[in-house]
Amino acid sequence: MRVQGGHTPPPLSQAAAANMAKKNKAKLLDNEDDGGQEEEEPDFSDPEDFVDDITDEELLGDLLRQKPKETDGVESVIIVDGVPSVGAERLDKLKNVVRKIFKEYGTLINEFYPTNEEGKTKGYIFLEFKDRAAAEEAVRQRNNYKLDKQHTFLCNLFTDFEKYDNIPEEFVAPVPEPYKDLGNMSYYLLDENCFDQFSIIFDGGTTTAIYLNAVPEAIEIAKRERWTETYVRWSPRGTYLATFHGKGIALWGGEEFRQVQKFSHSGVQFIDFSPCEKYIVSFSPHVDQRSEEPQSIIIWDTRSGQKKRAFNAERPPIWPVFKWSSDDRYFARIWEECVSVYETPSFGLLDKKSIKVAGIKDFSWSPTDNILAYWIAEDKDVPAKVSLLSIPSREEVRTKNLFNVADCKMHWQKCGDYLCVKVARYAKAKREKTEVKYSGIYYNFEIFHMREKGIPVDSLEIKENIQAFAWEPVNNKFGIISGEPPSVSVTFFQVNKGQAPTELKKLEKRPCNNLFWSPQGQFVVLAGLRSMNGALEFIDTKDFQVMMSTEHFMATDIEWDPTGRYVASCVSWWGHKVDNAYWLWSFQGKILKRQTVDKFCQLLWRPRPPSLLSTQDIKDIKKNMKKYAANFEVQDKMRYSKASREIIEKRQKQMQTFTEYRKKIIEQFERDKEQRLRLRNGQDTDTLTSNENDYEEETVEFLVKKETVLVED
């Protein structure tokens, strides 16, 4: 073992010097009190009763810390277990083998092979590297290294022995964190009028506000400047509002939007909540090179704020890297031709190993069941394949082979009843070096009926280019936008049991590039966003009646409220620099509010958790809708009349003030009349008709009609 030594005594440290100075000063003061014996040599020796109450630690603590310790250098030592036990005659050979195995991690400074009485090595050895990093790397890489059939190296840092040695015998239970009452985090669901909340960011991102979408005017609940540095996100059930900061993420909630949690992750860019809000995943491209642990992706426990596990990310990551099962129990990602499924709350790999899937391109979870769907690209003669895997059993519940596949996109219906795989197929493929060029692309929709026995698959072929696809969130309809602008058509299909999807309606030549279904289904908004000037069409898919055809010029975003009662159309400053505004519409396309906001950026409705009502309850409510509706209408009417009464009152007051003001003005005007007459040579010009006699008659000719008549010669 090497001990660092050979230090010359260092100069007095600062702390020591300061303390010495203190002592000396005290003495000098004593001398002055004695009374001006200037010539006398000052006495620096301690008085006899002086007790040195300064410990060495206090006096030169910083020096003591530098004092070489016996254990210095120990951290670069590792212990390797499981080394073959050999006699002296074969020791050199063994040493050579060991050196070869470990040399790539750094220079070996020292090696020690303990021997027993018979001169044979004991089967464990000590190796010292040039520094700690090399030792750690060696341990990481060569632990469990199989030398041969009988011998597997077990590598440990020497310092770890001390650590594990010092584990106290008795278990000390951790002290539970004191409970912090955060109030009712779900208070917003208890609003007696069932108004929804939404957040907006404006002033180019500097101000964030939360509004209650009340009738007839939205009510501001909270407004803060610099609440977030980039944007905000609601958690999927609406409990938390997440804000982004240089140092990490903050969550806000409760009635006053107080900070309820924060997660320190420097340079965070993206976050993702698990569907039940139990966990939050954050990603940051900033990586501290000195740290050994992965830091790009961190999974946190939302309520405790604890870091659960960290991962490295490929760069740049395709967000979200991890996808969650609907019940928060599993999360998965693609990693080196594998699907790695992790379990919660242990955060370990499910069954300790990834699912090997060669050629996997993408996967997704069913929004309601623990079923994972993935697809594999074509590889020469092996066709592409879509598979459904049940987790945790890893049982393949359905696979479907597909041919001539250029690309696949998976769309789950929100209730998990159907999975639609949009397959882009090609007529010809041309290989150019590493890239493959496809031509004659056409589309197939493969629809998996998840709720039927054996999961039958329907197929639907579309020859045109597909611009957009969207499932009705409930029920069994979907809509597609197909064709090339400007002749874009919208087609709605219905999925049926035991037969191919039927076309319900085709709307030709529509100025749209997106379709947005109401969260409750049935109603859909066709929108021509951005380049298409913001044309909006509100359609009832029960009878495909166009309820409203309108526009919000240059709209960039459409957001349905979680209940499907309102739609917001936005012109975001992020997409368009003028006329930034959000407009609120009823689901039928009636304009309710045009709100112009300076440098408005983003509007997000606060989500609601799934309804707790049973299907029967919902049925009953629908049945008695008329009864409730009458009630609500009365309430709405009262609110509107109150608002209009307020406006009328305000106007009356304004008018009264103005009339009084005008009266004063007119009086003043009359008083000034004489002066005015004097200024204009006695002519009264107060009104247009006051000096009618002065008018001169003038003839003005009008060209009424122009006629050309050909006169015969």
Added chain:
Amino acid sequence: MKPIMLQGHERSITQIKFNREGDLLFSASKDPKPNVWYSINGERLGSYDGHSGTVWCIDVKWDSSLFISGSADQTMRIWDVETGTSNTTLEMKTSVRGVSFSYSGTMIAYTTDKMMGHNSELNIIDVREPNNVDSTPIMKTQVTPTYTKALSVLWGPLDEYVVTGHEDGSIIKWDMRTGKEIQVGQEHSKQIKDMQLSHDGMMLITASKDTTARLWDISNLEAMKMYKTDRPVNSAAISPLVDTYPHVVMGGGQEAMDVTTTSSRIGKFDARFFHLVFEEEFARVKGHFGPINSICFHPNGRGYASGGEDGYVRVHVFDDAYYQFKFDF
């Protein structure tokens, strides 16, 4: 009703003005020839030929005998309305940005630009002898650098003071005798583009680049109302029938240099009508395909005219619906 389009200018309109009776409409533009038109049928009576640069500002005397124009050619000219001849040309050091006849018509106030090392000035000259004008100002005030430059000017009701509108959005009332500042109105945050009086001269409306127009009491410069739009306001006017139809009209629009695609939809080049008391917009008139630079009511309150960056002047007469529309209160 279909508006009358006055096409006589080669470049964008800078200012338009009715004479007191409203039978004549004067227009000035960035081309050097101001025009005068019959407001009733849009027939052009003639033009005032003499300037060699943009004509920034015009005014007409109450008895329609004299017409003045201030130009970027660094002159101000006084014209005979009827003959179109220029009796007097006053040479300046910089462009003339605002001109105004006093109530009596015996004095002219004008403001000059700050350019080439010369300061912006407010001057008043005596024009009792229009054919023999003494170009020495009877009142002279240097505006810059104490204040920002004055781009528009008008007279108070009884020839006692003048009000100037400034580049920083302030308006300043000056004593016409001493040239001293009496009051400052600081409400707008950007340049004042236009100022107009109510027909009785007691109220003032200012149009500003800060997208608003404001109504002031001229006697104490108290800001009374604000009319908010989402585009720069270049001009605003108060209806002469203010006690029966308390309306204001505003014109403006996105400046061409500020938009990438100058579609008239995005520029919002509409004339907007606001209720003077409630500050609420109740009507818009489309038509121009560039920002409106100048807008005014016909003195009888039964129509209005607007002049735009597109070079056109549009003369409108109100339909019956205009008189029927009433706010609930």
